[in-house]
């Protein structure tokens with residue numbers, strides 16, 4: 001069995017560094033890195049076979065951190081755009097990054113590309129065109145590259161859509177959140193229901209193989225009735241994929257700070273919305289596709305050779321632009337940060353990671369629904385028991401995992417305390433080196449006498465995006481979606 005203090009520290013970590021399956025555990029260990037050090041890691045990543053000779057699927061992401069106005073619920077890394085020069089400077093910065101990094105990754109094949117924000121559709125057409133030309137021309141991509149573009153209904157114009165289609169973009173991710181005018185006002189989001197309808201119809205007309213729409217359940221002033229009406233409209237407009245995001249990271253949001261509400265009541269309302277929407281989607285023929293959200297029946301979308309984005313998490317992501325986080329398994333996790341408030345120059349912070357870190361990330365994601373031992377072996381050339389023997393046994397003794405010889409899977413309760421325990425205790429998979437480094441980092445903040453798994457803390461965890469998505473089994477976007 002795990003020692004009581006180990007469990008308590010792992011629970012403390014889960015509360016302090018939330019983020020479930022995302023690469024967040026290395027973040028508290030980030031330290032400044034020079035562009036030269038980033039270059040050395042990239043070069044090594046491209047040359048070093050990972051982990052057993054197969055390079056991981058690598059995704060390229062371009063991040064535009066600006067928005068024309070800031071929605072008051074939003075938890076994303078974004079800033080209000082000051083002027084058009086700022087946008088132009090940032091595009092220049094990304095092009096510099098492309099030109100510096102691409103030669104270091106020569107020969108390394110990328111499998112997909114996304115342009116995410118912030119608000120990418122704020123970019124003018126020539127800037128989008130240039131970014132696509134630079135990225136697709138200088139990095140090596142596989143033949144059928146999956147290209148995603150995230151847009152805001154107000155700035156994603158028909159002309160932009162035509163350009164994106166011409167340039168091979170095959171999936172549009174549209175931020176909608178709500179169609180209710182009263183809620184839109186409450187969340188300070190500059191769009192109308194009409195803007196959304198017009199944009200969705202324009203996407204349909206432009207012939208994209210896939211349109212994904214994001215909505216949020218639990219926003220201020222939203223009711224079960226208004227949320228279901230939104231879902232009905234999206235079904236009627238034949239949206240291909242619907243991502244329901246439970247309103248999360250609530251207490252840190254501007255709208256909560258301006259107008260605090262009772263969290264337990266909000267969770268009840270949010271739960272009713274989600275459960276009813278899921279049943280409505282089911283009766284309209286939409287099915288849950290894990291990482292991909294809810295998918296319309298008969299959708300023929302093919303991302304590369306897959307019908308939907310891959311759900312393995314051994315992939316790598318190189319992310320360009322300010323606030324973008326990159327994850328190079330077996331090598332480095334790092335973030336691009338601004339040098340000042342102009343956002344025109346970049347600095348880097350990050351932490352080296354070993355292959356065990358990638359394996360622990362993969363396991364944490366897959367154990368919940370059953371981790372196939374043979375698949376793990378194919379990916380990492382060693383079986384889970386070769387790497388995590390002691391840890392898997394300890395987690396089995398804790399009543400969290402069981403194995404039938406073919407899979408290892410979560411066997412605890414599908415409740416918030418159960419999932420909290422799962423996400424906390426499975427952190428032992430990351431290994432002693434990583435956990436000791438985190439203990440040193442948090443030496444002053446960690447109170448071993450406090451009960452970090454108390455009900456008060458669980459209420460707090462129930463507003464974290466990963467936990468709520470897992471709890472409702474809504475599917476989640478991986479870091480490269």
Ligand SMILES: C[S@@+](CC[C@H](N)C(=O)[O-])C[C@H]1O[C@@H](n2cnc3c(N)ncnc32)[C@H](O)[C@@H]1O
Nearest residue numbers: 073074075076117118152175214245246247248
């Ligand atoms: C990085 S945002 C970019 C979206 C795009 N700028 C737009 O608003 O059209 C991606 C998605 O995160 C989700 N999101 C943002 N804040 C959230 C929050 N507090 N809780 C849950 N989901 C949130 C929204 O559904 C949003 O579409």
Ligand code: SF4
Nearest residue numbers: 067070071074076118
């Ligand atoms: S939801 Fe989108 S538009 Fe609104 S602040 Fe967040 S990133 Fe910007």
